[in-house]
Amino acid sequence: MQKAPRTSPWRPLLLLMLVLALVATACGGDDDESTETTAAGGEADTETTTTQAAAETGGEIVIAIGSEPSTLDPHLRDDGGERAVNDNIYETLLARDSQGQLEPSLATSLPTQVDDTTWEVTIRDGVSFTNGNPLDAAAVVASFERLTGLGDESEQSGFFGSIASVEAVDDMTVRFTTDGPDPILPAKLYWLKVIDASEVAEGFDENPVGTGPYQFVSWDRGSSVVLERNPNYWGDAPAIDKVTFRFIEESGTRLSGLLSGEFDLITNLSPDDAGVAPKAESVVGLEHPIMILSTIDGPTADPKVRQAMNYAIDKQALADALYGGAAAVDQCQILSSTVFGFNPDLAPYEYDPDKARQLIAEAGAEGVTIEVVGESGRWLKDRELIEAVANYWAEVGLNPDVQIFEFGEYLNRLFDRETRAAAIFVSSSNDLLDPSRQLGTYYSPEGIGSSNQDPEMLDWVTQAAVETDTAVREDLYHQATARACDDAYFAFLLNIEDSYGTSERLVWQPRVDARLLVKEMSLGG
């Protein structure tokens, strides 16, 4: 769901200018200090905190994100801007630790399973909303009922469709009942933000009320959202006093603001800019660009051809050349290592063009045309990646025919279950950090983006979606991912890292779930 930045065609020019500008700065010599203090842009107060080098708590930061939040009501939409801000205002029953494992947040422990369809959660004591109302089981139920009451008005209701009822068992215990076994329930509780439902009438855009470490100060539409520390926060007091989110679409402009000292953190740092930013941070991401290979008909119906197409690609070279190393070679599956169901026994197909040629010869597929369907501009370096992969295929004796479509037409082809192109490019993501939706879309023969008719695959993925025994469920996913790897249902490519640029003074480690939690940030150095 989270969109990677569009690759800007202006980048080469910008880089050239940056080099010139940096040279100019260097030549400027000791003028620098005087210009620092006269920096424009109303960041005078952040300047003063910089000078207090010892200060480890306190201070204000500015974060530049790619798009404005759609709303500060956390139950309506679902987009990057909305999440960046709302993740700091609202909290969920469960959170994820830095490695992506579920951990309690507003709950005191992970949910306990009463039977196949019933789960109970104990709410943390002593938590209150920023309007002073206490958080209890009734408040959690009201919050959930508000979300489900929105029905189709909410983009998120799809996540929670399996939950039949939510009730307060006592003051501090909530019971979730699902309409069938739902192993993903804990992951869903990581997604469900708890609001004070009694404030709904006020409208959350002007008056967002949550329990989070930060509370709302102002929203200048089109320009910025300001949050300040919640003085009554139940957890450890966060270090940063005040945070301003700015909305800047153009990545070159975000980078400029970082270089000028106006911003402390920018999202979606382009791999090309990693060397220019004061500090660049990257972490295992959730995006997996892949080629879906048709096992149904055409030249790719022969598994040898599909395996050859995997052997033909030098994945590491793509990671280095296109993404500046900020990408890892896929472990022969579309799951990140941080996601439940990741199969540690799988290894990527080696780059072995000779073997690829041999397999193609065995299949008698020399020179056959491979229709490659793709798009341009939606995901980071997508077109470059598609063309590079096609080149690798051409080198081992196939004849790739790359067709780049406008995004709408591309989607029509991706979702056309009747006629499947031999290879369709897609970048698969996973916000819940649970494999159910991802494998349901691309692995299951019933998924709208899949190109196979494997009945066992259908069984595994369908069963896993309702299997509440974690070990059994994990085993099902391991079988599914092993089959797709061995029989090469995809040409597996890369796992793109999430990259951020930060100022020298910001102390922060990016998270595997891509959340920007200001409470984990501080100023130092």
Place this chain on the structure above:
Amino acid sequence: MGRFALQRVLQGLVVIVGVTIVVFVVTRLIGDPVALMLPLEATAEERAAFAGALGLDEPIIVQFFEFVRGAVRLDFGESLWQGRPAFEIILEVLPRTVMLVLAGLGLAFVLAVPVGIFAARRPGSWVDRSLVGGSLLGLSVPQFWLGLMLILLFGVTLKWLPTSGSGTFLHLVLPALTLALPAFGRLTMMVRSSMIDELHAAYIETARAKGMPEWRTVFVHAFRNASNPVATLTGWELIRAIAGYSVVVETVFAWPGIGFMAIQAIQQQDLILLQAIVFVVAVIVVIVNLALDFVYKLIDPRIQFV
């Protein structure tokens, strides 16, 4: 005159209706809006529910008349992205674009007229050549490149001005300059060439011969006659700035105007907001064109409207 005005207004309406139809059809035919708006991993049930909630499962002709019925009452529906009326969003961002365009083009115009006249008085001199060279440079520079250049120089290296954003006069300087420079180049060239033509006309010889002061000859007599093409170009610049350049300049500077919002609407696959923006911009273009016709008449009363 009255008949002329009516005729032009009707022509404008035809343009607006045409643009509306094209935008409406293109945004729906180019791809399935539901597929565009929902995450790739959404299930078939989620897709059907979403389409139903937005009325996107109605026949396109029904959707179109719904849109027209709303548009005449300035009700363009709710932005899919922000969940509030699209027109409310436009009313928020439009003044910022108007401010930017007026500042940028005002600056371009105020500089271009004297510079162009100055150059025209000594065609071929070194002053003229360097002014022409400068103007050519100004009008040839791609705006996104110019914007990033200015950000790097004044924002990053010198730190005199903020690199992006809006809200204060300082924020306005760089985007307005970026908008102004290419327009300044084109306007200067136009002022210069029209003035050269006029300054060689017989009536100027006569005026000079009878001893009229040079400033009056140039600024009142020659410039008035030279100003018709300049007005045409200024109107064209105005339209291009609102309907085109603002997209580039506002995106580079994160200036939250209508061009910035158009890009956001595209990024967020918000076709409701996008069609509202295109409709409003089309109306503005038609109004500016109408106004321009009357400006011609003011400048040159000999112009007969037919």
